[in-house]
Every structure is written in C-alpha cells, then in structure tokens.
Amino acid sequence: MSFSLIGGGARSGKSAFALRRALQRGPERIFIATAQAFDDEMRARIDRHIAERGSDFTTLEAPHDLDEVMRRLALPPTRPDVVVVDCLTLWLSNLLLADLPHEAIERRVDALAEVLASAPFHTWLVTNEVGMGLVPETPLGRAFRDISGRAHQRLARSASEVYLAALGMVLRLRPGPVELAEP
Numbered sequence: 001m002s003f004s005l006i007g008g009g010a011r012s013g014k015s016a017f018a019l020r021r022a023l024q025r026g027p028e029r030i031f032i033a034t035a036q037a038f039d040d041e042m043r044a045r046i047d048r049h050i051a052e053r054g055s056d057f058t059t060l061e062a063p064h065d066l067d068e069v070m071r072r073l074a075l076p077p078t079r080p081d082v083v084v085v086d087c088l089t090l091w092l093s094n095l096l097l098a099d100l101p102h103e104a105i106e107r108r109v110d111a112l113a114e115v116l117a118s119a120p121f122h123t124w125l126v127t128n129e130v131g132m133g134l135v136p137e138t139p140l141g142r143a144f145r146d147i148s149g150r151a152h153q154r155l156a157r158s159a160s161e162v163y164l165a166a167l168g169m170v171l172r173l174r175p176g177p178v179e180l181a182e183p
C-alpha cells in the first residue's frame with residue numbers, strides 16, 4: 001500500500017502526530033515499539049505511552065526483528081488497517097549494538113522499505129532526525145549517524161508522505177506543496 005515517514009527531534013511531537021493520524025484509519029490498529037526498557041526512567045516513560053494509547057492500539061515489541069514482524073503482519077490472516085512503528089532509529093541502533101555489519105543493516109533497511117511499500121495496510125514510520133548537531137565523538141556514534149541518514153534517504157524514496165516535526169509544528173515535505181499542521 002503506502003507508508004508515511006515522520007521524523008523530528010526528541011519531544012517534537014512526532015509520535016503523537018503519527019498516532020493521531022493513525023486513529024483516522026480503520027479500527028484494527030497496531031503499534032510496534034522498538035524501544036527496550038533498560039532502566040526505571042525508560043520503564044516509566046514506556047508505561048506512560050502505554051497508558052496514553054489505552055485500547056486504541058494493540059502493542060507489539062520488535063527491538064530487533066522489525067522487518068520480519070512487518071512481513072508477518074502483511075500476510076493473512078493478520079490484516080491491520082494501520083500500523084505505527086516507533087521508531088526506526090532505535091531499531092537501527094539495536095542492530096548496530098548487536099554487532100550487525102553495516103552492509104547487513106542497509107540490506108535490512110531495503111527490505112523494510114519494500115515491505116512497507118507493498119503491505120496491504122498503511123504504516124506510519126516514526127524516526128529521529130539525527131546528525132544535525134556536533135560530529136559524534138565515538139566511531140559507533142558516527143556509524144549510527146551515517147546509517148540513520150542513509151536509511152532516511154532510502155525510506156523517503158519509497159514513502160508516499162514525508163513529514164518533519166520541528167519548532168512545535170509538523171511540516172509536510174511530501175506531497176508538496178509544503179503544508180503546516182499542528183503537531
């Protein structure tokens with residue numbers, strides 16, 4: 001079908017925007033989280049998100065196998081109306097931290113782009129726009145920045161819509177012309 005890519009910085013409102021838009025689709029909604037709760041602060045944050053979503057979405061967790069989970073969802077009998085993936089960048093960092101070679105990660109991004117574009121439901125793919133600050137000090141940080149940037153270029157090529165959340169607004173980059181919306 002088609003997918004929307006939405007990026008932005010931390011607390012830019014990108015996830016809330018994607019969730020609101022997803023609510024406008026059919027009643028079978030799935031939320032796929034790629035985050036893992038490694039400490040109490042993250043656990044509390046995740047619990048808040050779960051409470052906010054309430055019963056509007058069925059939650060799946062896919063910190064490493066996002067591409068595989070999307071492939072399975074695209075097959076009958078599972079047929080959601082809409083899927084929200086939050087977020088691409090954490091999935092990429094999970095793969096990097098699992099020591100996957102960079103080329104293998106890029107192949108998985110390709111596979112993800114293909115399944116998102118062909119799935120029989122719409123997907124909102126949330127991501128963090130990284131790389132606009134200082135050059136990261138560590139090789140791992142630099143690899144993450146580069147892999148994220150390349151993944152965004154790849155995914156934007158296949159996305160039917162692309163949005164950027166910044167300065168408390170959501171800017172629609174595709175389809176043009178540029179449009180402003182409340183975050």
Ligand SMILES: Nc1nc2c(ncn2[C@@H]2O[C@H](COP(=O)(O)OP(=O)(O)OP(=O)(O)O)[C@@H](O)[C@H]2O)c(=O)[nH]1
Binds near residue numbers: 008
């Ligand atoms: N494991 C897990 N993670 C979740 C769940 N719900 C949300 N998350 C994670 O929470 C993270 C987003 O939370 P925040 O850090 O508060 O949001 P943010 O990206 O800084 O802010 P926004 O730009 O407003 O979206 C995402 O990485 C999600 O994967 C869940 O049910 N389980």
